[in-house]
Amino acid sequence: MSAERESDRDRTLEALRLGSVEVLRKNDAGGWTKASPRLYPHQWSWDAAFIAIGWAHVDPDRALLELERLLAAQWRTGKVPHIVFDEATPVGSYFPDWTRWNSTLSPDAPVTPPHTSGLCQPPIHALALWRIFEVTSANEATTVDVRGRLARLYPRLLAWHKYLCTERDPDCSGLVTIYHPWEGADNSPRWDAALAAIEIGDLPPYRRRDIEHVQDPSQRPTARDYDRYMWLVELLKRCRYDESSISKDHPFAIKDIFFSGVLLAANHALASIAELIGASDEDRAMIDAWIALERRGLMAQWDPTCNLCLDYDLRAGRSIPLRTFAGFAAVVAGDAEVAAAESAINELDSPWFLGHPALRWAVMPSTSPSEPAFESRNYWRGPTWPIIDWLLWRGLNNLGRTERAERLRLQALSQLAEGGLAEYFEPFTGEALGSSEQSWTAAVALDWLSREPR
Numbered sequence: 001m002s003a004e005r006e007s008d009r010d011r012t013l014e015a016l017r018l019g020s021v022e023v024l025r026k027n028d029a030g031g032w033t034k035a036s037p038r039l040y041p042h043q044w045s046w047d048a049a050f051i052a053i054g055w056a057h058v059d060p061d062r063a064l065l066e067l068e069r070l071l072a073a074q075w076r077t078g079k080v081p082h083i084v085f086d087e088a089t090p091v092g093s094y095f096p097d098w099t100r101w102n103s104t105l106s107p108d109a110p111v112t113p114p115h116t117s118g119l120c121q122p123p124i125h126a127l128a129l130w131r132i133f134e135v136t137s138a139n140e141a142t143t144v145d146v147r148g149r150l151a152r153l154y155p156r157l158l159a160w161h162k163y164l165c166t167e168r169d170p171d172c173s174g175l176v177t178i179y180h181p182w183e184g185a186d187n188s189p190r191w192d193a194a195l196a197a198i199e200i201g202d203l204p205p206y207r208r209r210d211i212e213h214v215q216d217p218s219q220r221p222t223a224r225d226y227d228r229y230m231w232l233v234e235l236l237k238r239c240r241y242d243e244s245s246i247s248k249d250h251p252f253a254i255k256d257i258f259f260s261g262v263l264l265a266a267n268h269a270l271a272s273i274a275e276l277i278g279a280s281d282e283d284r285a286m287i288d289a290w291i292a293l294e295r296r297g298l299m300a301q302w303d304p305t306c307n308l309c310l311d312y313d314l315r316a317g318r319s320i321p322l323r324t325f326a327g328f329a330a331v332v333a334g335d336a337e338v339a340a341a342e343s344a345i346n347e348l349d350s351p352w353f354l355g356h357p358a359l360r361w362a363v364m365p366s367t368s369p370s371e372p373a374f375e376s377r378n379y380w381r382g383p384t385w386p387i388i389d390w391l392l393w394r395g396l397n398n399l400g401r402t403e404r405a406e407r408l409r410l411q412a413l414s415q416l417a418e419g420g421l422a423e424y425f426e427p428f429t430g431e432a433l434g435s436s437e438q439s440w441t442a443a444v445a446l447d448w449l450s451r452e453p454r
């Protein structure tokens with residue numbers, strides 16, 4: 001690269017870094033960060049974990065606070081709720097608000113305020129805490145007692161993973177069951193058949209807020225999908241969010257392969273944290289057993305035709321044969337003992353995915369452009385999501401594929417430098433879609449930028 005192009009690139013990346021810090025600061029609500037300024041004005045679970053990774057590069061104390069606040073809202077079952085609502089934000093700014101969730105119907109919900117939703121999201125938290133430890137260990141100037149705070153958070157983190165490995169996997173399949181599309185990737189075509197089979201009963205009226213913020217409805221879930229999302233919430237409330245009733249009767253119950261791949265990665269991070277803080281041998285043996293089970297779970301869902309792992313619909317009794325980002329669960333898991341990871345890496349650059357000739361950037365489309373269900377602008381049905389690229393990048397590095405990971409990092413950064421810090425992007429044009437100033441996008445940008453050679 002010529003010296004001139006190199007300094008152009010340096011300037012572009014520095015502008016991206018400053019812009020990312022600005023987004024986190026702007027969305028900082030004091031101890032926690034809004035997922036985005038208008039569309040998502042509360043604390044979301046997996047957003048908070050990515051956001052903490054971003055804060056680790058700016059303010060490690062703030063990074064830990066983010067997760068301390070989230071984990072303080074943990075349910076008695078160990079569940080970490082997918083939304084912790086901000087009391088200061090007017091009810092009605094986001095729908096469904098806490099009154100609609102009414103999660104205090106459950107004896108397991110935490111003391112309010114703050115109010116929470118009744119679902120959960122992929123467990124990025126241990127990955128984030130371990131990343132905070134790595135970032136701060138490399139910085140001699142850090143005065144924050146990261147190890148002490150990890151030790152204090154550890155029981156909650158362990159309870160969270162235990163919840164996922166038991167309540168969400170009562171049959172010990174090594175795979176996590178989700179009960180709502182909001183626990184995974186909202187309107188992904190992965191859920192289409194399961195949602196279509198749901199009969200909606202007496203659904204109380206509601207007013208969506210998301211399409212008031214994102215005014216192009218083609219970027220958001222359809223009214224038909226939304227009715228089903230809301231009906232599933234009504235059913236969860238009817239059984240007071242009781243785990244065993246949900247597991248038995250809830251009409252939407254899917255072994256989510258992506259969630260499961262994240263959990264395997266997170267259990268490795270939890271094992272590292274357990275070692276760091278000197279957790280008991282019993283705990284460490286339990287985490288190792290979860291890891292062993294999850295490796296088998298991912299392999300059981302390996303599909304040699306797609307070269308990917310597939311979700312499994314428990315109610316329909318069948319796998320969901322679709323090519324989406326979720327199929328790369330074994331790569332996300334970053335565990336070399338899962339043989340599926342190698343095959344999936346070979347699939348990464350196929351024309352179904354990053355080798356598709358029309359992509360603006362070689363980053364992961366949420367659904368393969370060659371799938372009939374693909375829609376280039378619609379949320380999880382096609383657009384690219386930087387946090388998904390971050391998880392793939394991390395997994396590739398853990399699998400020793402550092403050169404492939406680096407190419408992905410560079411493409412992902414180029415997308416952000418050109419398109420901005422949006423929620424998601426149109427794969428063929430790179431156009432920014434959804435919310436602008438999305439906190440977790442800024443956060444992964446900061447982590448990627450920290451890997452720039454100095």
Ligand code: 9WN
Nearest residue numbers: 035040044046047182184185186210
């Ligand atoms: C519902 C906050 C969240 C993300 C989800 C994303 C979207 C919410 C919504 O925004 O979901 O939880 O209202 O559409 O799908 O992954 O955590 O960024």
